[in-house]
Structures are given as C-alpha cells and as structure tokens.
Amino acid sequence: MTSLDSLAGTASAGTLYGIGVGPGDVRYLTLRAAGLVRAVDVVAFFAKKGAQGNARRIVAPLMGEGRTELRLEYPVTDEIPARHPDYQSQIAGFYRESAERLASLLKQGRSIGLIAEGDPFFYGSFMHMWRRLATDFPVEVVPGVTGMSGCWTRANLPITWGDDTLAVLPGTLDETQLVDRLRLTDAAVIMKVGRNLGKVRRAVEAAGLLSRAVYVERGTMQDERILPLAECGEPAGAYFAMILIPGQGRAL
Template sequence: MTGPAVAPGTIHGVGLGPGDADLMSVRAHRLLAGARHIAYFRKEGRAGRARAIVEELLHPDAVEYAMEYPVTTEIPLTDPGYNAALSAFYEGCTAHLRDLARGGADVVVLCEGDPFFYGSFMHLYQRLKDDVPVAVVPAITGMSAAWTATGQPVTWGDDVLSVLMATLPEDDLARHMAAADALVVMKIGRNIEKVRRALRSAGKYDAAWLVEYASMEGQTVQPLAGAEGRVTPYFSIVIVHGQGRRP
C-alpha cells in the first residue's frame, strides 16, 4: 500500500520593497517570519542584497537556497550565450523549487522591489505556475522610493510616465525620453554616459535627478549634472519629474 498523497506546498514570490525593511508589507513580514525554506538570487561571491534585507527576520532553522547567476555583465545582452546561460540557470532553479513544493514544502522566494516589475522571479513564475501553487506578494518598487527621495511628485495631471532600462540602445532611449513627460531610468551602472547623451538629445538633461541606493544605507540624491565624471552603482535611478496640469 502507498501512503496518502502529499499536498503540494506553495512557492511564494515575496516582494521586499526598495531596500528598507520598514517599507516591507505586513504580509511579506508574516511569511518571512514563518518561512522554513527561503530562496534568493545573488551574484556569485556575494551575500545577496535580498538576503541582507531580511537578515533579522528569518527563523533560525530556515533552510536557504542561494540561486547564483551564471552571468551578469560579463558578456553583452546581445550575445546568444547570455540568454542560453540564463535559461539553463532558471530551469535548474525551477526544478529545485518544484521538487520542494511537490514534497509539501512552502518556499519563500525573496524578491527585491516588486516581483512582477523587472524581477528575476518572473522567470521562475512562468515555469512554475502550471505545475505547483504559486503566490505573489507585491511591494513598493525601487523607483517609487527614488522619486519620493527627491521630495517632488513625479507626475501631475495627465503626465505620461515612461520607465526605461539603461540597457536599451541610445537612439531608443532618446526617442522614448523625448516623447514622455516624466521619466524613470533604471539599471544605470556602466550605462551612465549613454543615459547622459540620450537625455541631452531629448532636451531633458538639466531636469534629471540621480538617486543612488534609494531607501537603503548610503542613499544619495542630487541633480544628475552634479555627478559628472564618475560611474554610478547598479542600484541607481534617474528621475525626470513631470510638470503637467495641476489645479
């Protein structure tokens, strides 16, 4: 005879917010405090920023599964090997999480920002959602923390807000920048000079703000023009505020 079937566990993609643990949702905090299995992404050789955010919140007996990216910026995004390496990586992570869930374990996957906003968890979600229960906990995004740090509303009235990745080709960046009233540019890092040129081309350079490490230790806020001549960290966001209709 075989024993009763084990009810599958749930994979929880939990948004941690922009970096300050105080900005985490109550639901995220509750799931983390009770988690016996957690998973998180990190660069090889690093502790992982998502893991650092929850350092004081985890149960001491929680089993950790660190998912280490095979590549980050070592090869260009356009290199066929980039997608091939990441696809194999996500497949391997998915298989491990699927096995845990099928064995009855609930797993909390730590997600910086919001899980469905340019997050790595989306690639796991698409591979898991038809096989095991998956739940997503939304969160405050990094861009929200960034524009709040500037002390100015990012949009007014009918302003059109565009969110751009600095990894886009320069001509595409400039075209989208020129068409939008308000801008958020993410994934800056080594792309900063390309972003500067595109903003100048779009006539928005002098209105741009640079926010580094929004809501985290080491946060800085300054006009982008005041940060000439240096490389910015990956966790940088450029903001151009809308100036639209207001009563």
C-alpha cells in the first residue's frame, strides 16, 4: 500500500515551502501539503497578536511534540486602515524582518514550511516572503483550496454557470468602486469584509444584487455561519468572512 509520506515526498534542505493549508478544515489539505507539514525542519506561520494564528490552528492535528516552530507576529492587522502610511510602514518593516529571519534559517540548511490559509498566492502574506527570498533560495509553492472555494461549497452555492464572469473584490475598495465593479460582473466574491461589512452591504444593494448575496463567516470551520446578506444586520463581520454572489447563467 502506498503511504502518505511516499505520495507527498520529502522536504529538501535549505528550501522554503509555501504550503496552502486550505480554508479551515484540516481534511481539505492536499497530500503534498500534509506531508510537508510533517516533514519540514521548521513550521513557520503568521499570526495576529494574542491569537494562535488560523493556519497554525488548521494544521494542529498534524503537529507532533517537539516540532520547531517560528511564529511571525503581525505588528498590526485591521486596527489601522491598510492604506494609512503608518500601516504600510509597520507592515513593510515586519515583512522585511520576517524574510531576514527565514533567510537565516535557510542559510543553515533548514527546510521551512511557511503555512498559509487558503492558497499561498491568493491574497497571502507568503507572497511577500516569496518576493524577497525566491531569487536567493529554492522555493516550492504548494497550492491549497481557497477560502472562497470552501465557502461556496459549504453554502451549497454554485458560483458560475456557462459564460458567467467572476469578479473577486476586496471589501477595502471605496463604496463607489465596489458598486461599479459589481454592476459589470455576473458573479462576485467579496473578500476582506470584516469591519467593511456595512459599506459592502450598501454597495451590494446599490448594485441590485442583495437578493442573491450570501454572507459566509468562518467557512468550513467549527463556528461556521452562513446566511443571506439581507439578514445580516450587524455593522461589522468577522475577520474570516466573505460575501458570495452567484451567477445566473444558463444551466443546461
């Protein structure tokens, strides 16, 4: 019988692995991702101050005792608007210092698995490490199930049909921009809802899409919450929340 480890392969010395760990349920990891989490010398992860870190929580069932871990703690997350100069300055410095810490370990020949919720190349902090380190060290990116894919599956919501176009929009956009882009697409996923929930709801309604919009919070996780956006009256949503607007193309 073929073992999980033989299917997933081994970790190479001095290599950085960007490991997509999916939307929240550990069972959605690929064989390669699960094997690497177990095989790398160091498991690294980003986390908010005072929090475990969602990616780290996801892989907890795969982590044995005595594993070497590297916690990379954000100096700021959603306390300051992302476009504010203070936010950009602090985050840029943090990414630079994080890359230096990873580089130091890679130079020692350690293999590092930097785990990322969803897919590493989709709104992921891993991309900032990849941009700084990929020219100097071997890097392998392991794709993962995106948060939006996990959410529309849990919501039992086919997102696109036939020739439908799909727009993925950050909720941090200006309200007018959101309305304009929503009016140009057949289906939409709005990410980074959080504190932008009120603004996003107004934009969806202004675009005439409120009746089709679904709010998904912590999709695939234990405390998952799914309901029509029209019934979601609170001014802010959870950090791990998104809005899905399915297309209405011709179903054969």
